[in-house]
Amino acid sequence: MMTLTITMPRTLRALQQIRWIHLAYMVIAAVLGLGSWWINGWVFQNFEVSSGINLIYWPHGIRVLTVLLFGLPGALGLTLSGFLVSPSIYSDQIWMTVLAPFVSGLAPYAARRVILLERTSESPNLERLNPKTLISLVTLSALFNAGGHTLLRIASGFGENHPAEFCAMLAGDLLGALTLLFGLKLLLLTWDKLLHSARQA
Amino acid sequence: MSKDTKSELLSLYFRFTALTDSLKGLYGGAELTPDLEALLQVLCSHWHAGSPLSVRQVMQFERLGSSATIFKRLKRLRQMDLVMLLEAPDDPRKRQIVPTTRALDYFSSQALAIRAASA
Numbered sequence: 001m002m003t004l005t006i007t008m009p010r011t012l013r014a015l016q017q018i019r020w021i022h023l024a025y026m027v028i029a030a031v032l033g034l035g036s037w038w039i040n041g042w043v044f045q046n047f048e049v050s051s052g053i054n055l056i057y058w059p060h061g062i063r064v065l066t067v068l069l070f071g072l073p074g075a076l077g078l079t080l081s082g083f084l085v086s087p088s089i090y091s092d093q094i095w096m097t098v099l100a101p102f103v104s105g106l107a108p109y110a111a112r113r114v115i116l117l118e119r120t121s122e123s124p125n126l127e128r129l130n131p132k133t134l135i136s137l138v139t140l141s142a143l144f145n146a147g148g149h150t151l152l153r154i155a156s157g158f159g160e161n162h163p164a165e166f167c168a169m170l171a172g173d174l175l176g177a178l179t180l181l182f183g184l185k186l187l188l189l190t191w192d193k194l195l196h197s198a199r200q201a
Numbered sequence: 202m203s204k205d206t207k208s209e210l211l212s213l214y215f216r217f218t219a220l221t222d223s224l225k226g227l228y229g230g231a232e233l234t235p236d237l238e239a240l241l242q243v244l245c246s247h248w249h250a251g252s253p254l255s256v257r258q259v260m261q262f263e264r265l266g267s268s269a270t271i272f273k274r275l276k277r278l279r280q281m282d283l284v285m286l287l288e289a290p291d292d293p294r295k296r297q298i299v300p301t302t303r304a305l306d307y308f309s310s311q312a313l314a315i316r317a318a319s320a
């Protein structure tokens with residue numbers, strides 16, 4: 001006698017593995033993405049060369065750090081925050097509004113997978129991360145982000161001088177992220193010195 | 202809190218420490234060169250054996266370089282917060298070189314890396 005077994009589709013089984021902590025990661029990442037974009041626009045508004053392109057864009061550094069800490073949920077949270085801001089940047093460009101957030105959110109995640117050699121699964125504790133891989137990751141993520149945005153701009157006919165826009169976006173992402181990373185480094189070293197002097201006192 | 206959530210939060214903590222360690226090690230003069238590492242190993246092995254070296258004693262280690270070079274490297278290690286000078290318990294005039302927690306953390310991470318590589 002033939003028996004019919006009904007199994008849950010693979011996609012639904014994957015959804016079962018989502019825990020509340022991953023949703024929390026998404027919310028934190030979305031808040032970080034949105035907050036950093038707002039602060040950057042407020043502080044460096046004079047460095048904006050074109051709509052959505054800033055010569056100092058440190059939210060890119062925040063995105064890389066967020067994806068390193070929170071993984072794929074972090075990337076999805078950043079994409080979500082991108083959906084909240086893209087209508088104000090690309091007001092009449094429907095394709096840019098819909099697709100650009102995916103590029104912004106997933107570029108650092110793709111760079112993480114490539115640089116940290118995460119072919120099969122995410123490394124839970126970032127064993128392969130060191131200062132050199134961190135710089136490589138930031139650079140590759142900036143390339144993916146600027147390249148993806150430029151391709152979208154070409155495809156949707158948005159913008160004029162695409163090579164110049166690509167260079168400006170790449171420079172902004174790199175400069176902003178490196179400024180953030182070295183700023184954080186100084187903060188951490190100062191914190192260590194304060195702790196050390198407090199222990200000795 | 203479930204076991205999975207605890208495990209995930211623990212992973213988050215390890216990712217955070219890996220990230221802060223990488224940030225602290227970014228270029229800008231804080232790199233531990235092989236010369237500095239060799240000196241640090243000598244200082245730490247003597248400290249571990251229970252006989253920490255004084256500045257005068259370490260400057261006599263000719264295989265590590267001239268006394269001026271060793272003194273310069275020792276100063277660099279102090280700036281990098283890897284060693285510190287403490288008064289000897291038996292003689293307050295004598296100052297001994299002892300590793301800081303940062304140096305001990307460094308050797309612990311080296312040991313973990315070796316263990317992981319050999320596993």
